[in-house]
Amino acid sequence: MTAERTPLYDEHVRLGAQMTNFGGWVMPLQYSTIREEHRAVREAVGVFDLSHMGELRVIDESLAQRVVTRDLTRLKSGRIQYAMLCNEAGGIIDDVLVYAVADGGFLMVVNAGNQDADFDWIRAHSTVKSPSPSGGGQGGGVLNVGRDWALIGVQGPRALGLVQRLSPSELSGVKYYAFVEGKVADVACVISRTGYTGEDGFELFCGNDDAVRLWRALLEEGQADGIRPAGLGARDTLRLEAGMRLHGNDIDASTNPLEAGLDWTLSLDKDFIGRDAIVKARDRGLSRALVGFKMLDRSIPRHGYAVIQGGERVGTVTSGNVSFTLGYNIGMAYVPPALSQPGTRFGVDVRGTAAPAEVVALPFYKRPHPK
Amino acid sequence: MPDLSGLRFAESHEWVKKDGDTATVGISEYAQSQLGDVIYLELPAVGQQLDAGARLGVIESVKAASDLYSPVSGEVSEVNQDLKDHPEYVNEDPYGKGWVIKLRGVKDNPKLLDQKGYDAFVQGQSG
Numbered sequence: 001m002t003a004e005r006t007p008l009y010d011e012h013v014r015l016g017a018q019m020t021n022f023g024g025w026v027m028p029l030q031y032s033t034i035r036e037e038h039r040a041v042r043e044a045v046g047v048f049d050l051s052h053m054g055e056l057r058v059i060d061e062s063l064a065q066r067v068v069t070r071d072l073t074r075l076k077s078g079r080i081q082y083a084m085l086c087n088e089a090g091g092i093i094d095d096v097l098v099y100a101v102a103d104g105g106f107l108m109v110v111n112a113g114n115q116d117a118d119f120d121w122i123r124a125h126s127t128v129k130s131p132s133p134s135g136g137g138q139g140g141g142v143l144n145v146g147r148d149w150a151l152i153g154v155q156g157p158r159a160l161g162l163v164q165r166l167s168p169s170e171l172s173g174v175k176y177y178a179f180v181e182g183k184v185a186d187v188a189c190v191i192s193r194t195g196y197t198g199e200d201g202f203e204l205f206c207g208n209d210d211a212v213r214l215w216r217a218l219l220e221e222g223q224a225d226g227i228r229p230a231g232l233g234a235r236d237t238l239r240l241e242a243g244m245r246l247h248g249n250d251i252d253a254s255t256n257p258l259e260a261g262l263d264w265t266l267s268l269d270k271d272f273i274g275r276d277a278i279v280k281a282r283d284r285g286l287s288r289a290l291v292g293f294k295m296l297d298r299s300i301p302r303h304g305y306a307v308i309q310g311g312e313r314v315g316t317v318t319s320g321n322v323s324f325t326l327g328y329n330i331g332m333a334y335v336p337p338a339l340s341q342p343g344t345r346f347g348v349d350v351r352g353t354a355a356p357a358e359v360v361a362l363p364f365y366k367r368p369h370p371k
Numbered sequence: 372m373p374d375l376s377g378l379r380f381a382e383s384h385e386w387v388k389k390d391g392d393t394a395t396v397g398i399s400e401y402a403q404s405q406l407g408d409v410i411y412l413e414l415p416a417v418g419q420q421l422d423a424g425a426r427l428g429v430i431e432s433v434k435a436a437s438d439l440y441s442p443v444s445g446e447v448s449e450v451n452q453d454l455k456d457h458p459e460y461v462n463e464d465p466y467g468k469g470w471v472i473k474l475r476g477v478k479d480n481p482k483l484l485d486q487k488g489y490d491a492f493v494q495g496q497s498g
Binding site for chain 2: 018029030033034035109237298299300302321322329351
């Protein structure tokens with residue numbers, strides 16, 4: 001299967017990006033160095049091509065309510081919530097952002113590699129008749145629109161100033177996890193105050209045909225801010241510092257939201273797919289918990305490394321890397337609940353040596369409060 | 372561009388510069404560009420004896436951990452202590468301040484490539 005390209009593919013090649021395959025898409029891994037791109041986002045502003053992400057338009061509100069873990073009836077138009085899609089066993093099929101759209105229904109932003117499976121899953125649970133000519137049965141109420149839209153992230157302390165200079169909309173009033181429709185660089189966009197970096201910023205949805213124009217305008221106007229294009233490498237080191245889970249690494253269909261520390265995304269007083277299994281798991285008591293930890297030596301934890309206690313394997317690292325911002329190495333791991341309190345020490349098996357690590361509260365990094 | 376004429380390269384992407392029976396070892400420009408941001412090196416102890424092709428340590432970048440191999444046989448006489456605090460030297464100057472170890476009692480390894488041969492090998496790999 002050939003990897004899909006975003007509308008910005010040629011821009012990445014022109015900028016000299018090292019490209020990589022991610023979730024079935026060929027994406028920029030880095031343009032300069034991951035360290036520089038990471039720092040630009042923490043200290044100035046970075047721009048990301050996120051067009052590989054999927055978008056599902058769920059018009060049928062009761063369908064959306066059935067498939068996501070959170071009660072969407074309380075979500076006001078123009079606001080966004082982070083939620084899970086779970087299977088019947090309570091396992092996490094995907095983690096998604098749900099946008100309450102003014103015309104009714106929701107827009108779900110889903111992970112690139114899951115977008116078609118998510119679409120099939122949601123459609124399979126629809127009781128609405130499909131509008132397609134071949135339909136006639138069920139499967140309506142949801143549209144897979146991800147390939148019609150480009151998505152550009154603008155992240156960092158200077159993101160607001162930069163996007164504001166390019167937009168007639170008043171953006172400082174757009175709250176975190178809210179969105180408006182407006183123009184940026186004369187391109188019609190959904191302007192969303194969200195991100196996956198731990199910094200303030202926006203994610204801008206626009207039509208594929210406008211993506212290059214918007215991308216170039218941001219890079220040009222952002223020169224004065226020290227803007228850098230940033231790739232998936234920096235996106236991963238940034239989200240890890242911010243304690244954000246990566247589906248496929250930290251959470252997947254074999255983990256439930258409780259053990260992943262995502263109980264705040266659950267509305268257990270409403271009915272949704274996976275609810276009963278999650279309630280049962282809660283009542284039974286959890287066998288493991290996802291924790292953040294820091295290494296006490298200089299070794300680097302990686303996905304899949306064993307967590308060691310008393311010479312035994314007791315858990316597994318799900319993400320790990322250097323923290324450029326903090327200056328030490330960090331990770332996330334599933335461990336027995338007894339080892340989940342901050343300050344608890346355990347070993348991480350790094351090439352046969354139990355390297356010392358200590359549980360710390362998530363997130364590792366929290367941005368300074370904006371003035 | 373540094374003068375690479377005195378260097379020999381292994382197909383595992385290390386370089387070696389011999390001076391009598393001592394030698395300096397590092398990784399190639401191509402290798403550092405493929406690894407990306409180097410963040411940690413696990414290096415052998417001084418005095419350790421290495422065979423040609425033996426694992427000498429581990430280099431970790433943001434992306435992954437990779438093994439390093441000794442291009443020649445010899446005894447480790449020095450490791451680059453600066454890399455502890457500045458692993459990025461390997462990226463910035465792989466043939467200079469990013470050197471990795473020094474060896475003594477070094478024997479020649481006829482399997483190593485000169486710069487031209489190594490460039491052709493890399494071309495073939497990435498092409």
